[in-house]
Amino acid sequence: MRNRLGADPYQVVNDLIADYEGIQVSLNRLFSVPQVSMFVPPKFYIDMADANKGYREIFINVSELQYTRIPEQMGAIQKGLNLMVYDLIQTLNNPSAGAGGGSGMQSLMQMLGQMSQEQMALNMLTEQLMMQLQQQGGRMSAAMQQQIQKLAGEQDRLTENLKRALQNNPEAQKQGNAIKQIIDEAEAITRQLKNNQLSQDLLQRQDRIISRLLDATRSINKREFSEKRKAETGDPSLRQKDVGEDYDALRRKAMLDDAYRSFPPAYQQVILKYLKLLNE
Amino acid sequence: MTKKILFCALLLGAAFLLLAQYNERDILSQQAFQMLAQRQFGEAEKLFLQILEKFPNDTSSVLQLLNIYYQTSQLDKAESALNQYRRVLTPAQATEQQIQLLVLQGKPDQAWELSQGYLQQQNYQENSYRLLASFFERRGFYDQVLQLYRDARVKLGKPELFQLEIANAALNYRLFDQALKEYLAWLDKNPANLYFINNQCRAILKEDPTRLAAIGDFAAKSENPVIKELYANLLVAQNQYSQALEIYKALPQDKLVRFADEQYRAANDEVALPSYAYLAETSPDPVSKNNYRYLQAAIQFRDGDHRAADLLLKQIIADSLMLERNNLQRKGINLAARKLMAENTLALSKDMDSAQYWYTQARQFCTNSYDQQDIDLALVRLLQIRQDYGQAETLLASVSDPDLAERRDYLKFSNELMRGNTEKADSLMNDLVIRYPGGDYINDAIYQLMFALGLSGGDRDSFFSAYRLMLLQDSAAVDSLRSLFERNQDEELLILATEWAILLADKAKARELLQHQWQDNVCSEYAALLSLLLTDDTSAEQRMARDFLKANPNSIFAPKFRQNLSQVNSTRPQF
Numbered sequence: 001m002r003n004r005l006g007a008d009p010y011q012v013v014n015d016l017i018a019d020y021e022g023i024q025v026s027l028n029r030l031f032s033v034p035q036v037s038m039f040v041p042p043k044f045y046i047d048m049a050d051a052n053k054g055y056r057e058i059f060i061n062v063s064e065l066q067y068t069r070i071p072e073q074m075g076a077i078q079k080g081l082n083l084m085v086y087d088l089i090q091t092l093n094n095p096s097a098g099a100g101g102g103s104g105m106q107s108l109m110q111m112l113g114q115m116s117q118e119q120m121a122l123n124m125l126t127e128q129l130m131m132q133l134q135q136q137g138g139r140m141s142a143a144m145q146q147q148i149q150k151l152a153g154e155q156d157r158l159t160e161n162l163k164r165a166l167q168n169n170p171e172a173q174k175q176g177n178a179i180k181q182i183i184d185e186a187e188a189i190t191r192q193l194k195n196n197q198l199s200q201d202l203l204q205r206q207d208r209i210i211s212r213l214l215d216a217t218r219s220i221n222k223r224e225f226s227e228k229r230k231a232e233t234g235d236p237s238l239r240q241k242d243v244g245e246d247y248d249a250l251r252r253k254a255m256l257d258d259a260y261r262s263f264p265p266a267y268q269q270v271i272l273k274y275l276k277l278l279n280e
Numbered sequence: 281m282t283k284k285i286l287f288c289a290l291l292l293g294a295a296f297l298l299l300a301q302y303n304e305r306d307i308l309s310q311q312a313f314q315m316l317a318q319r320q321f322g323e324a325e326k327l328f329l330q331i332l333e334k335f336p337n338d339t340s341s342v343l344q345l346l347n348i349y350y351q352t353s354q355l356d357k358a359e360s361a362l363n364q365y366r367r368v369l370t371p372a373q374a375t376e377q378q379i380q381l382l383v384l385q386g387k388p389d390q391a392w393e394l395s396q397g398y399l400q401q402q403n404y405q406e407n408s409y410r411l412l413a414s415f416f417e418r419r420g421f422y423d424q425v426l427q428l429y430r431d432a433r434v435k436l437g438k439p440e441l442f443q444l445e446i447a448n449a450a451l452n453y454r455l456f457d458q459a460l461k462e463y464l465a466w467l468d469k470n471p472a473n474l475y476f477i478n479n480q481c482r483a484i485l486k487e488d489p490t491r492l493a494a495i496g497d498f499a500a501k502s503e504n505p506v507i508k509e510l511y512a513n514l515l516v517a518q519n520q521y522s523q524a525l526e527i528y529k530a531l532p533q534d535k536l537v538r539f540a541d542e543q544y545r546a547a548n549d550e551v552a553l554p555s556y557a558y559l560a561e562t563s564p565d566p567v568s569k570n571n572y573r574y575l576q577a578a579i580q581f582r583d584g585d586h587r588a589a590d591l592l593l594k595q596i597i598a599d600s601l602m603l604e605r606n607n608l609q610r611k612g613i614n615l616a617a618r619k620l621m622a623e624n625t626l627a628l629s630k631d632m633d634s635a636q637y638w639y640t641q642a643r644q645f646c647t648n649s650y651d652q653q654d655i656d657l658a659l660v661r662l663l664q665i666r667q668d669y670g671q672a673e674t675l676l677a678s679v680s681d682p683d684l685a686e687r688r689d690y691l692k693f694s695n696e697l698m699r700g701n702t703e704k705a706d707s708l709m710n711d712l713v714i715r716y717p718g719g720d721y722i723n724d725a726i727y728q729l730m731f732a733l734g735l736s737g738g739d740r741d742s743f744f745s746a747y748r749l750m751l752l753q754d755s756a757a758v759d760s761l762r763s764l765f766e767r768n769q770d771e772e773l774l775i776l777a778t779e780w781a782i783l784l785a786d787k788a789k790a791r792e793l794l795q796h797q798w799q800d801n802v803c804s805e806y807a808a809l810l811s812l813l814l815t816d817d818t819s820a821e822q823r824m825a826r827d828f829l830k831a832n833p834n835s836i837f838a839p840k841f842r843q844n845l846s847q848v849n850s851t852r853p854q855f
Contacts, residue, residue, distance in 0.1 A: 010476070
């Protein structure tokens with residue numbers, strides 16, 4: 001269609017509208033199967049948003065009689081669509097690399113990694129609310145209560161994901177005790193948040209979850225390492241380096257995370273500062 | 281001194297409090313606008329209400345809240361919010377909201393009455409008319425919309441005011457005569473907007489083709505070339521190609537050239553071809569003449585008339601004026617004609633040696649490494665047809681021009697895929713996506729790899745054998761693919777065979793393949809779409825579209841069928 005686009009955008013605009021609507025129908029159909037969202041990687045959503053943005057910008061530009069950026073926007077659409085297809089093929093080839101479902105050691109590691117990022121963001125928001133509470137002399141506003149309930153919902157979602165992994169993932173079952181401890185801790189936090197209880201104890205519990213998630217990841221990593229090396233002795237310095245890099249990797253990943261992006265800019269700043277502190 | 285410190289401290293304290301308050305409102309507002317942007321109206325409503333609870337004088341939140349209620353048709357809530365927060369708004373804002381609410385409540389007479397008072401208060405400003413008209417337009421009260429614009433013209437003494445607005449409203453109200461009159465008058469003064477007006481007029485003609493005569497009358501009386509150009513474009517839309525061309529012949533030549541180029545790009549070959557033929561006939565400059573001949577040849581090649589293309593290309597190559605020193609490289613015609621000759625020879629006679637000869641001939645007219653390497657890439661295709669993948673790989677490795685990198689890398693991928701190195705091809709496909717995510721070849725690469733991975737050994741060989749025939753532009757490629765389908769019953773292969781037949785301009789064969797009784801739903805729906813696109817008869821096309829939509833209203837291809845039945849005002853979707 002890009003080749004057909006000359007100076008007159010109306011040569012292609014009706015086709016673009018039909019394509020856009022067709023894509024929306026396809027996406028609705030794809031996501032009408034609830035399990036799909038467990039397998040589709042986050043990258044797919046980013047590419048989907050880019051493609052949709054390209055379409056919308058063209059429609060707005062055409063309705064405002066502004067045509068100069070249309071070729072560039074058509075390029076963005078093509079890129080978005082190409083990548084969406086590619087993301088789906090990658091998912092088909094390797095379903096366990098998706099958003100948190102699947103089975104096996106690799107998928108569990110990825111899930112725990114992602115949960116660590118999300119838990120970190122929750123911890124930072126809780127800390128921010130705690131500071132705000134102290135500034136207000138312990139008086140909790142309605143807006144704050146609403147934020148806390150939102151946090152409780154997020155914490156609950158993380159707990160549910162862990163429970164599901166424990167049920168479905170044999171590798172998670174091998175880590176049964178450690179994961180059960182995380183679940184217990186997370187459930188206690190959810191209860192406290194639901195009761196609008198912000199305290200130092202809550203923050204400590206949240207920190208413990210991060211440590212336990214990282215411990216679980218390291219433990220799986222170690223097992224995978226020893227399985228690969230069989231009887232060979234591991235290089236302790238290498239493992240030490242991995243441990244040191246955990247936080248750094250988390251920091252970088254957190255910035256790409258959808259949950260991070262959905263927070264207001266002021267909170268994003270707090271998250272980044274927190275991650276910086278952790279890294280130091 | 282102590283007083284000063286105390287004053288500073290108080291000032292700082294006040295500033296801090298204000299800042300803290302600002303931050304909270306700012307954060308909540310940002311969240312609310314994020315929700316609005318995601319069309320999560322319920323969440324946005326809650327947040328704006330929360331802001332108003334803490335900052336009851338926040339005008340922006342009141343207006344946003346009302347807007348949410350209007351958008352979600354919660355008019356009772358809107359009414360009560362307007363009553364509650366009216367004091368926060370200026371009198372003008374409050375009246376505007378009241379008028380908007382009355383319109384949405386279906387009370388145009390009351391809204392109209394209030395509007396008259398409002399206009400008086402606003403001293404009959406142009407923008408106030410526009411704003412009120414937009415309110416009435418929201419519920420389709422076009423009588424009031426048009427009356428407002430007419431009143432504005434009289435009141436402000438500007439008879440040409442709101443031409444475009446009136447035209448658009450009249451079009452939506454299906455007052456086609458009025459819409460056309462205003463559009464034409466507006467275009468007369470704003471010639472740069474030809475494409476937009478062309479589109480609007482086409483929408484009118486789709487509803488009522490008899491209005492073309494009125495446009496013709498206007499164009500005949502007008503001295504303005506853009507009006508004549510509009511009329512010619514509308515004749516094309518009504519398939520009256522020769523009349524359109526006659527009009528263009530009377531216009532300055534650059535307009536005809538632009539018109540021909542646009543028709544060529546849009547694949548309207550029935551009109552592009554005679555336009556270029558006329559230009560070739562009338563151009564005194566040999567290079568321009570041969571350029572138009574070349575463009576005709578390119579159209580004939582695209583339409584599968586290789587003999588006609590051959591004749592035209594031979595005329596260019598035989599023209600001795602083209603070999604004069606100052607014409608050798610002008611506009612790249614000598615080079616392009618020989619490259620197309622190579623392609624056309626291949627399609628016509630399947631003779632690879634002849635094709636290679638023409639590429640060698642073309643090399644004589646290359647002026648830079650891009651041109652040379654472009655020919656190298658064309659030769660890679662010949663090597664792939666000969667299954668000389670090793671030589672193709674060597675040639676590909678020599679291509680270094682950055683502007684050819686994407687095509688080179690795609691050919692590297694297809695070379696490995698055809699020689700059976702699926703894993704390497706897979707890796708090259710990944711590289712292709714990473715390096716050129718918006719590239720033109722990604723879709724083809726993914727599609728080919730999926731086929732290769734889905735087919736077993738013998739079938740895979742047959743697939744690539746068919747693909748090589750396709751590279752040779754041989755219609756046997758289609759038959760070969762059909763045979764493969766008959767063996768393994770994968771309907772996607774039959775879809776691909778149909779697409780190849782279309783690419784080879786063999787519509788009859790494509791239609792024949794589409795007669796298959798499709799089992800797979802998506803294939804079946806896509807096959808219906810291809811059938812629709814191959815239909816020449818407009819009434820049959822409309823019938824097919826209606827039948828399909830009746831049976832498959834929720835198909836992913838339904839919007840394409842709806843497009844065929846689309847009515848006026850379809851230039852922007854609802855999202």
